[in-house]
Amino acid sequence: MTNLPKSYLTHLECPECGRRFDADQVQTYCPDCRSPLMARYDLARLRGDATREQFGQRPRGMWRWAELLPVRDPRYRLTLGEGDTPLLPLARTGAALGMDALFVKDEALNPTGSFKARGLCAAVSRALELGVREFVIPTAGNAGGALAAYAGRAGAPAHIYMPADTPRANQIEVQAAGADLHLVNGLINDAAREAGAEAAARGWFDVSTFKEPYRCEGKKTMGLELAEAFGWRLPDVILYPTGGGTGLVGMWKAFAELEALGWIGSQRPRMVSVQADGCAPIVRAFQQGAPRAEAWQNAHTLASGLRVPAVFADRQVLQALRESNGTALAVSDEDITAAQSELARGEGIFAAPEGAATLAGLHQLRQSGWIAAHETVVLFNTGSGLKYI
């Protein structure tokens, strides 16, 4: 296998203090700012070396964006078929809402039935390349399933900490993959405390949301695919069901990289965070005009992926929402259930409750007039409804 594309990764950077970190060492987050680190690439050089069209001629999947991903040696690029999910028009739902360009990016078609596959694929691949041998993760459910699958694929041990009331499918898939499952009484932040203590004591690598730099890079590919699918233009609005915010921050980063490459212009979508009204720390901070989101007390929602009370990348999420002239809104579990049924009956898409939440959010934004009839709008269905039965 010659001529496989090379990564243009140069270094890692703290977006808060600007400090640079060596990307060829195992890194976590900025210790001074407690901020995630962002991967940086030699985009000026890539701009001269490649055209945007050549990426479309490669075999399907996330790794066709290898220049913009962190893994240097192609042998470490694990794959289970992640990425290149369909962008489906929602004609019936759009018509009912008086819209002419409504789409869903259906991430349920990823391995392990959720978009967590993209992030964990990138993070596990890069960690193995840097010498990591054993993994640990606290999870609301799907991230644990995805880590178990990619670690299993690589033959590496993985330890998964999840709330005891996480959907059964998540527990079963973790055990099926041979990973070590720990059920925790409490929420994901309680699981994170236990996982963090074990990681420190045993030397396991913690792939928690934004506590290492590369899950964000995997999720960034959703933004690259969208730009390509719309002919190197971007939609007017993106609705994203926000837990830790990896995909939202990742897509926002993707758009900046694409503009630096000269592949898109300066136009950006308005980014919308949809959360559940039982756990809406980003919505509250956005409405207050605050730069940071305080932890949410007594978090509860049937959309387990949105049950994330403390958001580690809160600054980056809020910044993307504000820079894009976007917004944040909360929806009820009843509205999520109704939207889930609307998508399944009207479109044949059995969405995860998190994905259905974006349709519930769209109803609100059409009613208020925040989204106009002619605008191009993309909902993110982040997982399969089958994982919640």
Ligand SMILES: *Cc1c(COP(=O)(O)O)cnc(C)c1O
């Ligand atoms: C994790 C998860 C989310 C939230 O994703 P973030 O990028 O962490 O905000 C949404 N939907 C599903 C199905 C998830 O598993």
Ligand SMILES: [Zn+2]
């Ligand atoms: Zn810093």
